[in-house]
Amino acid sequence: MGQVFYPYEPDQTLLFPPSLREWVPEGHLAHFVSDTVDELDLKALYARYEQREDGRGQLAYEPRLLLKVLIYAYAVGLFSSRKIAKAVEEMVPLRYLAAGHLPSHRTLARFRQEHSEQFQGLFVQVVRIAQAAGLVAMGTLAIDGSKVKANASKHKAMSYGRMKEEDERLQREIERITQRAQEIDAAEDEEFGPDFRGDELPAELQRRETRRAKIREAMERLEAEAAAQDEASGRGQARPGGLKRPIGAPPDTKQMNFTDPESRLMKTASGGFEQCYNAQLAIDAERQIIVAADVTENAADSGQLVPLEQQAETNTGVRAIAVLADSGYKSEANFAMLAQRGVDAYVSLGKGEEGRATAEQSGPCTQRMGEKLRTEDGRTRFKRRKAIVEPVYGWIKHVLGFRAVSMRGLTKAKGEWSLVCLVVNLRRMATVAALA
Secondary structure, eight states: OOOOSOOOOTTOOOSSOOOGGGGSOTTOHHHHHHHHHHHSOOHHHHGGGGGGTTOOSSOOOOHHHHHHHHHHHHHTTOOOHHHHHHHHHHOHHHHHHTTTOOOOHHHHHHHHHHTGGGHHHHHHHHHHHHHHTTOOOOSEEEEEEEEEEOSSOGGGEEEHHHHHHHHHHHHHHHHHHHHHHHHHHHHHHHHHOTTSOOOSOOHHHHHHHHHHHHHHHHHHHHHHHHHHHHHHHTGGGSOGGGOSSOTTOOOTTOEEESSSTTOEEEEOTTSSEEEEEEEEEEEETTTTEEEEEEEESOSOSGGGHHHHHHHHHHHHSSOOSEEEEOGGGOOHHHHHHHHHTTOEEEEOOSSTHHHHHHHHHSOHHHHHHHHHHTSHHHHHHHHHHHHHHHHHHHIIIIISOOOBOSSOSHHHHHHHHHHHHHHHHHHHHHHHHHHO
């Protein structure tokens, strides 16, 4: 009988050292990630290790290695440092990118935390590589925002009004417990003598004081934000007699989260409310490459239109000819600024008759926008927006599965969003290269 099966000897020893690169087929995304990262300027990542050039201390993993692992992990929908570390052991492409090393989840998490601010610069470098490859035209930009969940529960949030009530209640509780403790001390002094040690705070008092300190810290944050907003709006120069609330005092409904104070309770696409950040994108229409990205703690989109358009110009060195955006970005100030910059904007004013009424009741720039959108050319141009924007957010939220940031605080959320956008661009570039 002739041979039927290929030889199968799991315990066979390899006579020659294997090549890790040969483990992954040519044209695989892992090769594209590796080759692209090797072309990036990573001086900012290496700067942290300069003080260790004397050779002291434990050896560190190469930043290139950890960056490649993170990028590929995000590209296949792995965001947890523990899941990434496990996948490095089990997934051949990640084992190849790690060159056989097995960094722990703590190492991966620390690297992501410590270098989150550098991800923005790496994102810009990838945008410029895409531009040099002819994938970015800067003819038309589509700008849009989407809510991503913060690494915090909405149940850990409290309104300013509730904070004031809770602060007053806790203060009364602390005074009551303190008075009771003093009475007990006095009785024990009388019974055991003044040298008896009884100066430890009761556990109940410690818990209340800790909770009150957190509430006071959150109140101070809200008050500082309100004061800054009042100053920026000129409210600080207004006459206090005509104000509904004192200058620098937040509205009682203003909320802050104790887990991630910089995140905010926002309405999501599902209609519910979650603790979120507002993630913004500017997407080039040529090949749907993300050319600008940002994250804000403000649920409203309108303040991001001009900054995103300006960031796109900074990142590419070219000003966009036209910008498309939905009604969340409409404002007379935005339209005036874009007109001043020579950018042809197509921003929805609403739906149907609502949009027409808005234009008629607003300033001259808004009126001109309404007139432009009622033309056949204006409608045709604006209709392109969905086809440019929605696939990109679909790739992020449904293909990658990225719906929540892993780190807390606005700065780290910005860094992680830059990493996600870098990954989406690399996946897009790899797809285009494969089709060429």
